Amino acid sequence: xxxxxEDLNLPLTVVGRIVKEVLPEGVSISKEARTGLxxxxxxxxxxxxxxxxxxxxxxxxxxxxxxxxxEAMADIEFERFVEPLREALEQxxxxxxxxxxxxxxxxxDDVEMVEEEG
Amino acid sequence: MSTPKPEKELHLxxxxxxxxxxxxxxxxxxxxxxxxxxxxxxxxxxxxxxxRAFKNSSNNVLEYKHIADVVQEDDSLDFLREIIPRKITVKxxxxxxxxxxxxxxxxxxxxxxxxxxSSDESEESQEE
Numbered sequence: 001x002x003x004x005x006e007d008l009n010l011p012l013t014v015v016g017r018i019v020k021e022v023l024p025e026g027v028s029i030s031k032e033a034r035t036g037l038x039x040x041x042x043x044x045x046x047x048x049x050x051x052x053x054x055x056x057x058x059x060x061x062x063x064x065x066x067x068x069x070x071e072a073m074a075d076i077e078f079e080r081f082v083e084p085l086r087e088a089l090e091q092x093x094x095x096x097x098x099x100x101x102x103x104x105x106x107x108x109d110d111v112e113m114v115e116e117e118g
Numbered sequence: 119m120s121t122p123k124p125e126k127e128l129h130l131x132x133x134x135x136x137x138x139x140x141x142x143x144x145x146x147x148x149x150x151x152x153x154x155x156x157x158x159x160x161x162x163x164x165x166x167x168x169x170r171a172f173k174n175s176s177n178n179v180l181e182y183k184h185i186a187d188v189v190q191e192d193d194s195l196d197f198l199r200e201i202i203p204r205k206i207t208v209k210x211x212x213x214x215x216x217x218x219x220x221x222x223x224x225x226x227x228x229x230x231x232x233x234x235x236s237s238d239e240s241e242e243s244q245e246e
Contacts, residue, residue: 032182066151077194
């Protein structure tokens with residue numbers, strides 16, 4: 001649980017760094033703009049979380065999965081993030097299964113990609 | 119030798135994102151996979167927003183108003199409208215209120231709601 005209110009905000013410095021990396025060199029970001037972006041990102045986390053929990057409910061499940069996050073993107077009109085996110089999920093699952101098979105030689109069926117359409 | 123851990127490619131702190139996610143009353147546990155994806159998509163989101171906002175900038179400075187403009191113009195960013203409002207100056211605010219009052223007076227001179235309304239709206243407007 002969050003103990004302080006600041007815990008519910010994403011760190012300004014990190015948000016600033018992410019943005020700086022993608023904007024042309026030499027661009028500066030005003031303090032207010034940085035704060036605004038960090039706030040927007042924090043609220044976005046909640047927005048996505050809430051959309052994803054709706055997907056979970058819709059499937060009558062309890063636990064939130066990566067697939068729910070993916071599906072939620074279309075519900076909140078962020079289809080443009082679905083593809084990069086799907087790739088990220090794939091990579092993530094590969095990394096997890098690589099780690100698992102390295103640790104113990106065991107096949108895990110649940111780490112296979114599940115292709116689902118809405 | 120092995121593929122880099124996907125978490126390592128993220129910039130935002132997973133722990134903070136987790137705290138925010140768990141602040142939602144409907145969420146009690148967040149597994150590593152959804153946490154990874156939410157963090158990832160939040161980074162994509164912030165990059166996307168910043169890039170679009172920067173298009174509104176005429177010099178090499180990204181300012182608050184550029185972000186506010188994107189937010190107010192894109193319907194899919196409706197959820198941010200109260201968080202990132204367009205800022206107006208006190209002068210603009212007074213003019214707006216004067217127009218509102220004038221309109222209310224001409225529409226219905228017996229109603230005097232416009233002066234009450236202005237008090238709660240004034241909190242949202244800040245001087246630039």
